[in-house]
Amino acid sequence: DTGVSQNPRHKITKRGQNVTFRCDPISEHNRLYWYRQTLGQGPEFLTYFQNEAQLEKSRLLSDRFSAERPKGSFSTLEIQRTEQGDSAMYLCASSGLSGSHNEQFFGPGTRLTVL
């Protein structure tokens, strides 16, 4: 499968714990995006990378959220000291420089439940 993959698919954690999610983009894509989707809403943009550079992070929800893409390939999203309000689906998407402008390909998401 050459699509965007995300791991884990589901994560249940207790309030106050730290969690980390991984996203593997389509291999030739240099842009990678993170979104959060809560129940009944559309995805909400969090941050994006071009190669290893994080070009937009002002939309990260708080300083408990951080993302990395150290080698310009896979990315991780970490949430520290989780709160019940962090329960949501976290989506990753990737896109390439050439071809279809701004067409973002989405992964299946990681569903986080904070107890």
Place this chain on the structure above:
Amino acid sequence: AQSVTQLDSQVPVFEEAPVELRCNYSSSVSVYLFWYVQYPNQGLQLLLKYLSGSTLVKGINGFEAEFNKSQTSFHLRKPSVHISDTAEYFCAVSPSGSARQLTFGSGTQLTVLP
């Protein structure tokens, strides 16, 4: 900044009937427009997009959408729906000209009834 309004949160329709899902947007700059579909427990799949040129855009699975700049709308249509079209549909915009984040509407749940 951009915003997207999907006017109907739920649209029930009988199989083989036509359907229109409405989307209006607001932006101070020119935009690209997208429709995505999300099946239960799956990621979003691109249905169609408007970048420039013809305002009538055809996508996958028999869907089409028309960009109306004066009304800032990008409504999605299908002349005859199938049970398998039951899903959540999201309209999205991004500033044109470079890769930017998508701004999504809140979604429309399309339910096709037998």
